[in-house]
Amino acid sequence: MRRILTEKDVEPAVRGGSVYAAGGGGWADHGRKLGYAAVGAGQPELVSIDELDEEDWVATAAAIGAPASTTPWEMRGTDYIKAVQLLNEALGTPVAGLMVGQNGKSSTLNGWLPASILGCKVVDAVGDIRAHPTGDMGSIGMAGSDEPMIQTAVGGNREQNRYIELVTRGATAKVSPILRTASDMSGGFIASARNPLRAAYVARHAALGGISMALDLGHAILAAEPKGAAAVIDTIVEQTRGAILIEGVITKKDVRYTNEAFDIGTVTVGQGDKALTLHVMNEYMAIDDAGGNRIASFPDVITTLSPDAEPLSVGQLREGMRIHILHVPKSVIPLGAGVLDPAVYPPCERAMGIELAKYALEATHG
Template identity: 40%
Template sequence: MRELTPTDARNAVLGGGVLACGGGGWKHHGELMGSLATSLERPVLAGVDELPDDTWVATVTAIGAPAAKDWEIRPVDYVHALQELVKVAGVPIGAVMTAQNGYSTTVNGWIQSAVLGVTVLDTAGDVRAHPTGKLGGLGLGERPGYESVQVVSGGNRALHGHFLSVNRGNLNTVDDVLRDISVRTGGFIASARNPVELDWVRANGAHGSISLALDLGAAMDAARSDGPDAVVEAVRTRLHAEVVDAGRLRIGKRTRTVGGWDRGTFAVGEHTVPYLNEYMAVENAGGRVASYPDTIVIIDRSTGEGLAVKDAGRGGQDVVLLVARAGTLPVSSSSIDRAGLAECEQIMGIGFLEHLDPGLRPASASYAPATETAGTRSGSPRRRSR
């Protein structure tokens, strides 16, 4: 276990912004949430094997399209959503996990840990960011007899007031409902959902995902003084990625925000990158080069950071396109969920299932921190009572 510090918060945002694959929330929101959480208290991060076997885990995240113009999420919304889930779930929730890495989503759960005393699990529903709840749902949509319980809280107060909704049912159906709620309340809303046994998480999660983001951010920060090429090399090395192309970013199809998704296409050199909130594929004249759940990254060389879809503007940025193949990083059951991939096929009109590596298995790989960092402690940190 380790206590998370303000330095960890900064690294989480920097590394998470690469694993965001163009989506994954907003840099300024991640900086706010990470700074606030580590100022209030020291959130505690634990590996899946460091918690009691009878621990119940909930996923905490936000739902919507990062380019939505009227979104509003307040820090209290994340706390409120989890508090409401605890009331209605009927199980003792002792840990939380994020659905994915991202600029703000890597720090999902930190404010809940600081305020409510729950542990942040070093596991994600997906090592990279993705557009739908199914792709971060740990395969629970296909678990016989499982009833998904999902709470959303927040919304744009000026336009809609505060919105709270408790939803029960099949995970895939509830996910569709919450996507609609996010649209109706301004574009984004905080969520706490899917309480499940630790054993299920152990068998289906992408383990070490938060440590990966922290170490990646630290490596990027250390490389900054040596220039953008050093940052790109730090990303390539840490993610076991390959440089696919480089040059000026061009706009293929401009971003449209429809139904809770940002949709469009970028081009870099000889390659096109279609996105649905996140970069979902890489193609060239010869066909498909990379495909979700590969981690697809565009680095803006002027900032040395991951380029978000919402920040691309008219294009023209000097960028580098990298791909880390699925399986070289932690794999979850939801990142290879066939129902989730089929939904993306339907929305985007391009294939994913045909490109899925049949050898990928959930929890087949995990990431262990490269070094002990500030805030690391042996044993279990003392937690205050609530």
């Protein structure tokens, strides 16, 4: 499977990515800017992993931070390119392809511009179909590995002299927090290229076809839009093989930004014994019912939609808003090794004060 990505794919990538953003995953306008710059500058090519040689290097193009917050972030397309250039220099050879750690409003398109400029491929693989709070979750099984990895970060608010270029080497779990700190110091959002791995490893451990899933969903959304919001929501449910858990009003929002560049807290929808609580760490990570029973949990896709069928980020939610909550169980999506790695869950469980690993690591098919 090979296809040249064109301007007709930019909006679908943003739209489909916005559903899989699960309340995070960057900014839609940032994604459009990246996408149109990429297809204007060259011809980024989307390829399946089997189009590469097994020994080819594939790195993850990522954006790190919590841009749903009100921080003074600034990230330019050139930052994504520079991050890959720094990685290539540190690796001693150019990467053949770029995958992304997750889908999202902009993250689905993170690899397009550096691929267009530097001549590598956009690999149809993601670390996680949905967006997630930590780089380890998209690191396709490297979080628990002692193997030294290269991770770079580039970006920052230029006016405030927050621009940073960073090249780190070390075990993924030890290096990832350094990049999160750099993200916070840069203004809350930073471009990254990380974890160069052989294509053979990516083929075994990534969620394959993840970019195509976002593109296909986006094209279906755009096709349904002339029929109205209800038709779009129906299309999203059908295309993702999910379900709407509730249509209700946000009765409480308690989310705070931390200096680790995380938005953490809860959002309550509905009242009394029908109320649902969304647990947030940048993205929606879990849903409990009024009795405290877990009814959806990462890596399930959990997304909030407005009555107009717009996927809403955590930062857009306000008390009194009416929303739909979409739930796509993990059993119907490809799962990357990162979300099946027990090592990725303790930091999130500590930060959120809830259990995640128990639900994430149980059998995916009953």
